Amino acid sequence: MYLTRGEDRLPHLYDFSATDGSDKDLLGGKGAGLARMTSLGLPVPPGFTITTEVCRQTMVAGDVPDELWSEVDAAVARLEEKTGRTFGSGPVPILLSVRSGAKFSMPGMMDTVLNLGINDEVVKALIEWSGDPHFGWDAYRRFLQMYGDVVLGIDEKLFQDVLTELRSDRDVIDDSELTADDLEEAARRFRAIIERERPGRLPDEPMQQLRGAITAVFKSWNTKRATDYRRIHSIPHELGTAANVQMMVFGDLGDDSGTGVCFTRDPGTGDRVLYGDYLPRAQGEDVVAGIRNTLTLNELAGLHPECHDQLIGIMNGLEKHYRDMCDIEFTIERDVLYILQTRAGKRTAAAAVKMAVSMVHEGLIDKATAVTRVEPASLEQLHRPRVANSVRASSAMASGVAASPGAATGKVVFTSEDAVEQMRHGETVILVRPETAPDDIHGMDAAAGILTSQGGKTSHAAVVARGMGKPAVTGAAELLVDARAGIASTDTVDLRKGDTITIDGTKGLVFLGEVELVAPDVPPQLGELLEWADEFRRMGVWANADTPQDARLARSRGAQGIGLARTEHMFLGKRLAIVQRVILSTDPKERERALVELELQQVGDFEGLLEAMDGLPVIIRLLDPPLHEFLPSRLELEQEMLRRVRAGQPIDDLQAMSDQVARWEEDNPMLGLRGVRLGIHIPELTKMQVRAIFEAACKCAKDGVKVKPEVMIPLTAHVNELKVQQTALEAVAKQVTKEQGLKIEYKFGTMVEVPRAALTAEQIAEYAQFFSFGTNDLTQMTFGISRDDAESGFLMEYLDKQILPENPFASIDEDGVGKLMEWAVQQGRKTRPGMEIGICGEHGGDPKSVWFCHKIGLNYVSCSPFRVPIARLAAAQAALGESNPDK
Numbered sequence: 001m002y003l004t005r006g007e008d009r010l011p012h013l014y015d016f017s018a019t020d021g022s023d024k025d026l027l028g029g030k031g032a033g034l035a036r037m038t039s040l041g042l043p044v045p046p047g048f049t050i051t052t053e054v055c056r057q058t059m060v061a062g063d064v065p066d067e068l069w070s071e072v073d074a075a076v077a078r079l080e081e082k083t084g085r086t087f088g089s090g091p092v093p094i095l096l097s098v099r100s101g102a103k104f105s106m107p108g109m110m111d112t113v114l115n116l117g118i119n120d121e122v123v124k125a126l127i128e129w130s131g132d133p134h135f136g137w138d139a140y141r142r143f144l145q146m147y148g149d150v151v152l153g154i155d156e157k158l159f160q161d162v163l164t165e166l167r168s169d170r171d172v173i174d175d176s177e178l179t180a181d182d183l184e185e186a187a188r189r190f191r192a193i194i195e196r197e198r199p200g201r202l203p204d205e206p207m208q209q210l211r212g213a214i215t216a217v218f219k220s221w222n223t224k225r226a227t228d229y230r231r232i233h234s235i236p237h238e239l240g241t242a243a244n245v246q247m248m249v250f251g252d253l254g255d256d257s258g259t260g261v262c263f264t265r266d267p268g269t270g271d272r273v274l275y276g277d278y279l280p281r282a283q284g285e286d287v288v289a290g291i292r293n294t295l296t297l298n299e300l301a302g303l304h305p306e307c308h309d310q311l312i313g314i315m316n317g318l319e320k321h322y323r324d325m326c327d328i329e330f331t332i333e334r335d336v337l338y339i340l341q342t343r344a345g346k347r348t349a350a351a352a353v354k355m356a357v358s359m360v361h362e363g364l365i366d367k368a369t370a371v372t373r374v375e376p377a378s379l380e381q382l383h384r385p386r387v388a389n390s391v392r393a394s395s396a397m398a399s400g401v402a403a404s405p406g407a408a409t410g411k412v413v414f415t416s417e418d419a420v421e422q423m424r425h426g427e428t429v430i431l432v433r434p435e436t437a438p439d440d441i442h443g444m445d446a447a448a449g450i451l452t453s454q455g456g457k458t459s460h461a462a463v464v465a466r467g468m469g470k471p472a473v474t475g476a477a478e479l480l481v482d483a484r485a486g487i488a489s490t491d492t493v494d495l496r497k498g499d500t501i502t503i504d505g506t507k508g509l510v511f512l513g514e515v516e517l518v519a520p521d522v523p524p525q526l527g528e529l530l531e532w533a534d535e536f537r538r539m540g541v542w543a544n545a546d547t548p549q550d551a552r553l554a555r556s557r558g559a560q561g562i563g564l565a566r567t568e569h570m571f572l573g574k575r576l577a578i579v580q581r582v583i584l585s586t587d588p589k590e591r592e593r594a595l596v597e598l599e600l601q602q603v604g605d606f607e608g609l610l611e612a613m614d615g616l617p618v619i620i621r622l623l624d625p626p627l628h629e630f631l632p633s634r635l636e637l638e639q640e641m642l643r644r645v646r647a648g649q650p651i652d653d654l655q656a657m658s659d660q661v662a663r664w665e666e667d668n669p670m671l672g673l674r675g676v677r678l679g680i681h682i683p684e685l686t687k688m689q690v691r692a693i694f695e696a697a698c699k700c701a702k703d704g705v706k707v708k709p710e711v712m713i714p715l716t717a718h719v720n721e722l723k724v725q726q727t728a729l730e731a732v733a734k735q736v737t738k739e740q741g742l743k744i745e746y747k748f749g750t751m752v753e754v755p756r757a758a759l760t761a762e763q764i765a766e767y768a769q770f771f772s773f774g775t776n777d778l779t780q781m782t783f784g785i786s787r788d789d790a791e792s793g794f795l796m797e798y799l800d801k802q803i804l805p806e807n808p809f810a811s812i813d814e815d816g817v818g819k820l821m822e823w824a825v826q827q828g829r830k831t832r833p834g835m836e837i838g839i840c841g842e843h844g845g846d847p848k849s850v851w852f853c854h855k856i857g858l859n860y861v862s863c864s865p866f867r868v869p870i871a872r873l874a875a876a877q878a879a880l881g882e883s884n885p886d887k
């Protein structure tokens, strides 16, 4: 309820006592909290909130609206009346604070001015009233310093230099130890600095000071740091901030005063303990600055028993009222307690989980609220060791893309072979490469972490590292990696094999040597929270897994199926030679033999997956990458030929191989003979895979395993591709099940990862029984941007320049890629009502994309086993958000 003034337009400001603080959009978080606490009868110094609407008008007009000032004058008059004090004169002067406060807290990003309404006359009245010259001059010098810095833009260092000089003259370390004379001297010199730097700009008139500060606070909404903060935290730029004008109470009014901050639970652990810092003889900013050591709440009890008890009562009351952990600022002025602010306190991921679950058990919140209290992405923090907070980013030797979170220390190796060998010798290694390729899997598997100088968040190294749950930094461009020479260098450091480094995949930093790592702190309450999430979500959460081990891990984390088993990883290692025989052999019999060998191996692969997922669907994707990835490098073949020629040895076999390899080479393999095209070109390969899938399924079924295989054909663009390939493959499936005399429940479907497939989904669904969005390729092909190259190159520039609002390879580009997806869902289900549709691109584990997938009606999201808990929570939040948009 707002005051009505009989005017047409809404007021520009509201007294704290005029509303119940429910409109956070208009009053900002701080203003809403102050109003709410006032309405609850808490001891809040009086004041008023100028609305966010005024900030929005200021942004449009370039200046604060003129009509505001008469309302400010009236509000100050009401303040004077309420307090019996006066603004700008004695006998009891009011000083004011002006603080920003947006809907979402942006700590320290915008401006604040304190101790407003003071000049040479007022300071005398203040001294008279308080009987404390130290206090009076301190208030004055603080005002000059802040107004000079914040409103007039004078370098803060000029003021600090004066204080430093005075402290050293007195031989003291803290400003509070300066004498009243020192502070008077500081105020005199500060005035002189302001006069020199901004002649005539310091108003003596208190109302002018107030106007200057209010204007500065609104304008600080658009400073670079505030804009950057909003971009990083996805806070809309058009929200605007409110400005809160409040009567100052003084924590520096002698020994019976002080100021502090407290939390109703421990923000680090989530434990139900009251936690607080108190600083006697100080103003709030001194606590935050951390100059002096603070006292605990217990010590406060010794100094001010009554205030302490009152504060504890208020802390408990506020937590019950807000049903959340509160972060509270308070001041004690001459043994009287005041509350200056409350908000939902920031917390670590572990604390968030613990608090949410405990609050349900305490009956404070319901399960749905608990599920919305934890940021899904923050769960990733819980499972990996991390670099300790005490390690400074500035000590890093290089930085790159934070590709896979967590940290690892190990010895540098430059090849996958070295990684495996060193690991066998008991070493912990970091694989350092310009980039990685599918045949580095074994090296990546052996390494504790991966560092590349190229590639971004969806580069091979990043995707595989995340899938493996290993830390990775990619695209560390300042590092020149010469793997052959065994050296990686920056301008200042050369790394050689065996040197120790630490990578921080959470922040994208590389450190020379060891730095302190701290253990992950997975709270035991996580399982319970995720079970509650499962009660609310509508979408399934499946996992991308290629091995039985990954499948079991995914299942243990709650995966309800495999959404993508990439089969190309099964063609590496020892099997590579067999694959090469299939591709290169000119003798059909030899080729047939190689195919049979491969089939045997594949049956084992698929059995393992089906067994691990007993009773759950398993989507197996047929071979996708261009074949040449499995062939030897032509350069290496030529080098070997040269060596043989020099040694007088025959080269015919190598020459034949090199000619064959040349046949498969393409200028643009990503757009070349891959996916379904490959299956059509060499049907024996995909037929072999399908035969293996159904042989495995029959074997498992005979052993009592409940199998649900789904065969996925990649990269379809035209319905006729699917018609040809799927018809051929379904015949194989039927033949195998007939041979085995079994009925197997199965599906054939396709990935939707080429824009044309999305656009023609209605036709494609005539064949495909399910769709799975391959949003890595779909994004790449919709933007026409190579995902491997862009993220370490111009894409970062686009993000810096806000040409793109966010990385489309990390979060679905809803306006473009998202539209194609939405269309494909509608069109696909037009042909095949109730069609199963999911997503298996990297976006499947990104909370924002999970919301989008929920919105467009997907049946499930599939992501790496490590991100399954994140997706479970995000899917639940999406479902709850739909039924209650305020959650």
Ligand code: PEP
Pocket (backbone or CB within 6 Å): 564, 566, 624, 753, 773, 774, 775, 776, 777, 778, 840, 841, 842
């Ligand atoms: C995709 O394109 O989103 C996908 C899952 O396939 P891949 O990443 O293997 O190309």
Ligand code: MG
Pocket (backbone or CB within 6 Å): 753, 774, 776, 777
């Ligand atoms: Mg793909």
